[in-house]
Amino acid sequence: MLDESRSDFSRLRERAGLSVEALGPILGYSSATLYRWERGEAPPRQAALAVLEDLARGQGVAEAGQPAFRFIDLFAGIGGIRRGFEPLGGKCVFTSEWDRWAKLTYSANFPHDDHEIAGDITKIDAKDIPAHDLLLAGFPCQPFSIAGVSKKNALGRAHGFADETQGTLFFDVARIIAEHRPKAFLLENVKNLVNHDKGRTFAVILGRLRELGYHVPTPRVINAKGYVPQHRERILIAGFREECDFTFDDLDVPSPLNGPKLKAILHPEDGSEKGPDKHYTDATGRVNPKFILTDHLWRYLQDYAAKHRAAGNGFGFGLVGPGDVARTLSARYYKDGSEILIDRGDGQNPRRLTPRECARLMGFDKPGESAFKIPVSDTQAYKQFGNSVAVPVIEAVARHMLPFIAAEATQDPAHLQRRLPLVG
Template sequence: MLYKFIDLFAGIGGIRLAFEEYGQCIFSCEWDVKAQETYHANFGETPVGDIRTVDEKEIPNHDILLAGFPCQPFSIAGVSKKNSLGRNHGFLDETQGTLFFDIARIIREKHPQAFLLENVKNLRSHDKGNTFKVIKNILENELGYTVYDAVLNAKGLVPQNRERIYIVGFKKPLKFEFPEIPKEGPPLRSILEENVEDKYTLSDKLWAYLQAYKEKHAKKGNGFGYGLADLDSYSRTLSARYYKDGSEILIPQEGKNPRRLTPTECARLQGFPDTFKIVVSNTAAYKQFGNSVAVPVVRLIAEKMIQAIESDDLLQVEEKRGMAHAGK
């Protein structure tokens, strides 16, 4: 069976890529204009803009809802930044924090068979766990879905330490298990390009600045600063700020300053195929891949979700009670 799905907060389509073998995307939504350009280049359609202006009744009926909703209101870095600026975070962040409720109103209207939501690991602990309680209460008790969640690390599939929370829900009380992610994955050197332009090598000035910054914080006992990658292991988490100086993932080079990853390498680090078109500036590309999902992780989750739907294996009453008691 082919499934109809919608792609909300679509970014550059990482979640869509993982689900395309199971069906057809019939609606997409993404407000960032540069991300829309990349999406159009790869999927032949331009997503609708601001989800807050979308009438849920006008969204086509679909089987599966996909949404990597904005994580800055809940991420550790995002919360710290908002605190320092005296701004609200979480649900009190009026621009991004309330976007979960747009997902909820679409689910309420359209009753898809299943959904997959993705966010930062910190969503579970944000506001002492209250944010996540609100989300789960809405999904389970108000909307009537059977909900599963897990924090999975992509480093067994791509050479990057990337922990994200995935929330899966079914309209029926279906049995579901998240995939097992291998503990050991490919080494960082496996995604590096052979010939890289000199422009990716850090200037003497920037390299001196990053070393001084790290030394200053090391004296205070802080772990802030650049990360020189181990090519035989995995990298730190690629973030949307990578375009600024590339400091969290620097590739060592013999006889010269380290370099930042190229956009193609960032795409590979997230598990995008080499056929994926990068049509925007390097700055925009770094932001887009930093905000994206690790595609191979979502591909495994998609497979498990489709298996659960097609096997139609329902939870027994006792199992449902057990899930509720365990707070799963």
């Protein structure tokens, strides 16, 4: 059985004219996994074979004028989840985001959309949303995050599904899935969603998705630390309209122990960076002094940390250098920057990250690049990046999901037999 599968895999790969290494980014599997298929040590995934058959027939590039798949971007923020899927041949046909400043940043970075950004999703009839193959949603996480729950408890407010303003937005995702029956969906949220209300919230979410008839494999919490120099754990929930053997278990995630360090995303400040980046750096590449903490704020943060240490608490600032990894960037970073303070040495006051460094920390820009447009104030930029996803994580998940989305698309005549584009 395994020998036959290996023969099919090898034959199709050779007909497609691709090496095992070149197939990795296309199929979304590591080279190690593909070599096991090549050697017959494990049976290839049927979805991967379906895509490979398309490539072998010369249909790997999407037909002219036809995207490989159509998707919608809900609770879009500044487009972090979209950035993982669009480069693989997807076309965004609907976007929803209520925050006007996030919409400004989103529009600046996706200027060629043929649709307007819709606002409050609760006021949009699902029938008015275009047909799509894939639903993407990073539904609001504050009601489920540790910080969000603590704050709401302190203020005597409800959280989770009892939070009428945000917690129930998951059900808007569910009603859209029920109306359009997309081939697949990907939902993203904070790690604490699993434990919220002793696991009952998470059980309700998974139960509802499965009631809709979707195959929902075991979700996975992924730490972005293997991709970017930041400890950031988020849960990914994938679902498929048809039963399939998709699993997050074989997603090749880099070890958090060997991930990049902050040096990769910081302004070098030695003049090697190409030109000043707006008001973040000056003509010589030095970081603008506005990002350095004042004596008053630095003293306050030190006193605050000392007070909590004396009480046995773990609260305090996070002072890091180029060889370190940052704590989780949060939406409150604009307030004092305390979770990620860059040590400037020699007894100098530390500084905040600049918004450009935040863009790199979240993977919107590659190290040393400044391509992502930031048209908003520093305060709004910090909120936007702190609320977003780590783009490289989504890119990896997108590659992992795509063979299953494409395999279904090849069987759907309503979508003109669109095929997976050749990427790599």
